[in-house]
Amino acid sequence: MDEPVLLTGAGGRVGQAILRGIGDDYEWRLLDREPLPAAKVPNGVPDADRYVADITDADAVREAMAGVGAVIHLAGDPRKTAPWDSVIRNNIDGTQVVMRAAVDAGVERFAFASSNHAVGGYETEDRTPDLYRPDDGYRLDGTELPRPGNLYGVSKATGEALGRFYHDEFDMSVVCVRIGNLTKDHPPREYERGQAMWLSHRDCAHLFDRCLQADYGYEIVYGISNNDRRYYSIERAREALGYDPADNSAEYTFEGRPKGDAGEGDGAGEGNGPGEGNGPADEDTDADPDDGPADPNFPTDPDTPTDGA
Numbered sequence: 001m002d003e004p005v006l007l008t009g010a011g012g013r014v015g016q017a018i019l020r021g022i023g024d025d026y027e028w029r030l031l032d033r034e035p036l037p038a039a040k041v042p043n044g045v046p047d048a049d050r051y052v053a054d055i056t057d058a059d060a061v062r063e064a065m066a067g068v069g070a071v072i073h074l075a076g077d078p079r080k081t082a083p084w085d086s087v088i089r090n091n092i093d094g095t096q097v098v099m100r101a102a103v104d105a106g107v108e109r110f111a112f113a114s115s116n117h118a119v120g121g122y123e124t125e126d127r128t129p130d131l132y133r134p135d136d137g138y139r140l141d142g143t144e145l146p147r148p149g150n151l152y153g154v155s156k157a158t159g160e161a162l163g164r165f166y167h168d169e170f171d172m173s174v175v176c177v178r179i180g181n182l183t184k185d186h187p188p189r190e191y192e193r194g195q196a197m198w199l200s201h202r203d204c205a206h207l208f209d210r211c212l213q214a215d216y217g218y219e220i221v222y223g224i225s226n227n228d229r230r231y232y233s234i235e236r237a238r239e240a241l242g243y244d245p246a247d248n249s250a251e252y253t254f255e256g257r258p259k260g261d262a263g264e265g266d267g268a269g270e271g272n273g274p275g276e277g278n279g280p281a282d283e284d285t286d287a288d289p290d291d292g293p294a295d296p297n298f299p300t301d302p303d304t305p306t307d308g309a
């Protein structure tokens with residue numbers, strides 16, 4: 001990839017995992033509506049390649065897109081409780097603006113940050129919590145229909161449909177990565193669902209690197225590490241992209257310590273915590289935006305049901 005790569009949402013958790021892993025490997029255009037502090041910018045990215053802009057601002061996005069060869073589109077409202085007005089604006093309208101600008105600029109490859117929540121509805125009462133356990137064979141592989149469990153998931157399924165449209169009508173290569181649960185250094189603690197869909201930082205960077213390098217038409221893949229616990233197949237990511245993850249949540253105890261640390265059991269059990277709970281916040285890792293202080297940029301709506309019913 002000789003041309004620049006536009007990374008939207010560069011200052012966020014996923015953007016930073018990517019930049020820490022492959023920040024030196026590409027010429028970046030970084031876009032975020034929040035200014036990026038120097039610590040979040042790889043060496044050698046000049047001011048001119050840092051855009052403080054909202055993705056719903058079509059003129060600003062077009063300016064950032066000029067001459068770009070590939071896009072990793074992350075910017076949006078990542079909260080599973082996000083209300084409709086926010087997902088309409090940030091996730092649906094914003095994604096359409098970025099994809100349209102990419103097509104108009106002749107971008108070859110477009111990676112879209114979709115989510116596990118596009119298919120959360122498959123986690124039915126009769127399947128859970130067995131689904132989260134290593135001996136359960138149930139797998140989603142990306143060929144199933146979307147089945148969102150909340151309005152945020154609806155917005156991600158819509159982004160996937162926009163990608164299908166821009167691929168079919170304009171021949172842009174589009175890969176939608178249904179990202180699981182990104183946490184740094186260890187899997188989500190005491191959270192079976194999170195451990196089944198853990199995506200480590202290095203696997204995240206490697207996966208998006210493959211999205212920039214591989215040849216594909218339109219793909220939906222799951223973005224998780226090589227976890228023993230899992231209900232998402234990573235076969236399509238391996239086949240279509242050459243994804244070869246290094247991490248596995250089974251290498252950590254249920255509490256999130258690497259196995260083999262002095263005094264640790266093997267932690268291979270099913271856990272004794274709430275299988276479907278949110279788990280305690282990781283003080284040293286990626287906080288869940290639903291658990292943290294409200295982002296002043298994102299509206300909250302007390303009348304919006306968290307499950308989008």
Ligand SMILES: NC(=O)C1=CN([C@@H]2O[C@H](COP(=O)(O)OP(=O)(O)OC[C@H]3O[C@@H](n4cnc5c(N)ncnc54)[C@H](O)[C@@H]3O)[C@@H](O)[C@H]2O)C=CC1
Nearest residue numbers: 009011012013014033054055075076078113115179181182
């Ligand atoms: N972190 C995770 O485990 C997962 C993340 N995702 C998706 O990956 C993407 C990135 O997520 P995170 O990095 O976790 O979120 P984040 O909230 O840490 O980062 C998002 C970044 O996008 C920027 N942003 C948000 N709306 C914007 C707008 N309208 N215009 C310009 N910039 C905007 C924010 O300022 C922020 O820097 C999101 O689309 C999210 O839905 C999907 C599944 C799991």
Ligand SMILES: O=C1O[C@H](COP(=O)(O)O)[C@@H](O)[C@H](O)[C@H]1O
Nearest residue numbers: 078079115116117180181288289
């Ligand atoms: O899409 C997302 O999913 C992850 C994992 O979901 P959770 O329901 O297990 O918390 C979430 O952490 C992230 O914020 C969100 O964008």
